[in-house]
Amino acid sequence: MNNEQVKTIKNSAFRIWAIAATSVGLIMLGILLVKIGMDGLHRISMAFFTSLPSRRAENAGILTAWVGTLWIMVTTAVIAIPIGVGAGIYLEEYSRKGAWANFLEINISNLAGVPSIIYGLLGLEFFVRFLHMGESILAGSFTLALLVLPIVIVSTRESLKAVPKTIREASYALGASKWQTTWMQVLPAAAGGIMTGIILALSRAIGETAPLIVVGALTYVPFTPKSVFDSFTVLPIQIFNWVSRPQAEFLVNAAAGIIVLLLITIAMNGAAVILRNRWQKHVKW
Amino acid sequence: MTLLPQKAAGFYCKMNIKEKIIEGFLFACSAVCVLTTLGIIAVLLVQSVQFFSEVPISSFLTDTQWTPLFADKHFGILPLLSGTLLTTVIAIVIALPLGLSIAIYLSEYASKGFRSTVKPMLEILAAVPTVVYGFFALTVVTPFIQKFFPGVAGFNALSPGIVMGLMIVPLISSLSEDALYAVPRHLREGAYALGSTTLQTSLRVVMPAASSGIIVSVILAISRAMGETMIVAIAAGQQPRLTLDPTVPIETVTTYIVQVSLGDVPHGSLEYKTIFAAGLSLFVITFLLNNISFYIKKKYREAYE
Numbered sequence: 162m163n164n165e166q167v168k169t170i171k172n173s174a175f176r177i178w179a180i181a182a183t184s185v186g187l188i189m190l191g192i193l194l195v196k197i198g199m200d201g202l203h204r205i206s207m208a209f210f211t212s213l214p215s216r217r218a219e220n221a222g223i224l225t226a227w228v229g230t231l232w233i234m235v236t237t238a239v240i241a242i243p244i245g246v247g248a249g250i251y252l253e254e255y256s257r258k259g260a261w262a263n264f265l266e267i268n269i270s271n272l273a274g275v276p277s278i279i280y281g282l283l284g285l286e287f288f289v290r291f292l293h294m295g296e297s298i299l300a301g302s303f304t305l306a307l308l309v310l311p312i313v314i315v316s317t318r319e320s321l322k323a324v325p326k327t328i329r330e331a332s333y334a335l336g337a338s339k340w341q342t343t344w345m346q347v348l349p350a351a352a353g354g355i356m357t358g359i360i361l362a363l364s365r366a367i368g369e370t371a372p373l374i375v376v377g378a379l380t381y382v383p384f385t386p387k388s389v390f391d392s393f394t395v396l397p398i399q400i401f402n403w404v405s406r407p408q409a410e411f412l413v414n415a416a417a418g419i420i421v422l423l424l425i426t427i428a429m430n431g432a433a434v435i436l437r438n439r440w441q442k443h444v445k446w
Numbered sequence: 447m448t449l450l451p452q453k454a455a456g457f458y459c460k461m462n463i464k465e466k467i468i469e470g471f472l473f474a475c476s477a478v479c480v481l482t483t484l485g486i487i488a489v490l491l492v493q494s495v496q497f498f499s500e501v502p503i504s505s506f507l508t509d510t511q512w513t514p515l516f517a518d519k520h521f522g523i524l525p526l527l528s529g530t531l532l533t534t535v536i537a538i539v540i541a542l543p544l545g546l547s548i549a550i551y552l553s554e555y556a557s558k559g560f561r562s563t564v565k566p567m568l569e570i571l572a573a574v575p576t577v578v579y580g581f582f583a584l585t586v587v588t589p590f591i592q593k594f595f596p597g598v599a600g601f602n603a604l605s606p607g608i609v610m611g612l613m614i615v616p617l618i619s620s621l622s623e624d625a626l627y628a629v630p631r632h633l634r635e636g637a638y639a640l641g642s643t644t645l646q647t648s649l650r651v652v653m654p655a656a657s658s659g660i661i662v663s664v665i666l667a668i669s670r671a672m673g674e675t676m677i678v679a680i681a682a683g684q685q686p687r688l689t690l691d692p693t694v695p696i697e698t699v700t701t702y703i704v705q706v707s708l709g710d711v712p713h714g715s716l717e718y719k720t721i722f723a724a725g726l727s728l729f730v731i732t733f734l735l736n737n738i739s740f741y742i743k744k745k746y747r748e749a750y751e
Contacts, residue, residue: 182548401679422577426575
């Protein structure tokens with residue numbers, strides 16, 4: 162075999178290996194979905210959504226968990242959206258290039274790389290103890306809001322950056338102020354991209370487990386929360402609790418809970434992708 | 447301004463104040479990020495300083511046992527760090543060859559259609575909540591490994607390490623692919639003109655040219671794996687031990703923090719402070735890794751054009 166043939170064979174071998182490598186992750190995802198479907202699908206019923214957690218696996222449900230997740234999602238959104246979008250606007254539209262802008266940028270990249278459990282420690286000492294929020298929905302939401310803030314800020318900046326300068330200049334030429342220009346022209350033009358980022362950030366927030374455990378979310382809550390000051394649990398923590406038990410019946414519950422959690426996550430990510438594609442097709446500057 | 451009628455001047459003045467207030471608010475939003483960083487550092491430092499006033503740093507760094515919750519207390523971080531290191535190394539050993547091959551394939555071989563279908567599918571892997579991966583490691587991967595190696599314990603470092611590796615594949619593949627894709631075309635054409643195959647061009651021309659981007663992706667993946675919590679908390683066990691054996695139960699830094707948070711350790715006790723000392727160790731390592739990657743990205747940014 163000459164050199165020429167060897168290198169052609171190597172090239173084809175790599176092609177096969179690379180396709181195999183690409184498939185590995187997708188195959189694993191397939192096995193995961195099949196396994197969870199087989200274990201948990203038969204457990205899903207109306208009663209599963211309306212029952213409180215229980216010592217007996219067959220009676221246990223996810224009522225407190227999904228209500229808690231809903232509370233956390235809404236409260237986190239209320240906190241993270243104005244701060245994240247505001248910070249994005251400031252960085253992209255207002256701040257001058259300089260030391261402070263550079264510092265902020267490095268800071269945001271750093272925050273994005275901090276392990277989520279560290280945010281839990283911050284939440285525990287600052288929100289739970291120092292601000293006396295207790296182990297409440299409010300403390301959990303503030304913690305998660307800080308966690309997803311970099312995602313919201315980065316996507317806001319990217320979307321604002323994509324709005325052409327001419328739009329701003331036209332608005333200034335008509336006598337609009339900086340804020341009027343930003344609020345009435347630039348933000349609506351960037352809304353699709355910003356929404357995509359917000360949805361992705363919230364989807365990340367509802368999948369988080371570790372920081373909420375550290376903040377003191379409970380693994381067993383016998384009631385649904387009535388206000389942001391109540392203690393709470395969320396879907397991932399309920400799943401974690403069931404997975405950690407030795408009895409096999411609880412693993413069935415965990416699989417059923419995972420189906421619900423995955424459906425929510427996939428729906429949100431799907432919505433984000435669709436929104437992004439429609440936006441890109443719609444807006445042609 | 448003096449030429450303006452009284453009313454208009456007042457209007458502009460009011461508008462000016464409103465503009466200033468809004469700018470102030472937006473500035474405050476961006477300052478939240480800085481305050482978050484300062485808050486994290488302050489919280490970790492304050493609690494850790496109290497911890498180190500009771501436990502000398504030397505024994506924290508050199509003691510080979512970590513038993514703060516037992517009667518015979520030892521506070522050596524090494525067993526936890528070795529657990530974190532072990533699972534991270536397994537994850538990277540899995541993720542690096544897979545992720546890099548996928549990146550090269552998507553950037554150099556695949557058609558546009560294939561690329562735009564596969565990339566978002568891989569990104570689903572990164573969007574799955576980690577508690578789901580923990581379940582997968584415990585109920586699918588561990589039994590699968592035990593079928594071939596019956597000696598492997600029900601909780602071990604291998605299974606969560608492998609699953610974590612698959613989880614971070616998209617991180618490496620997508621960042622590396624961006625770096626490879628950005629290498630200008632004429633470099634490839636030069637290689638092809640000399641008679642190289644696609645593989646030779648990829649490995650000897652494109653990959654070296656994109657090396658800094660690839661290194662950055664790997665560093666970020668390492669940092670991500672070290673901070674991962676739920677997969678190891680579910681499937682790796684909760685037994686801190688100084689070992690590099692992937693078949694026995696271990697405990698990572700992150701798992702320890704979860705373990706203490708689930709129990710009821712009184713606020714202000716030495717046990718309570720241990721989670722902040724452990725958290726500080728983790729934070730310092732990931733912070734260094736992240737900043738090394740920023741530095742590389744900035745310093746070795748390829749500029750060909």
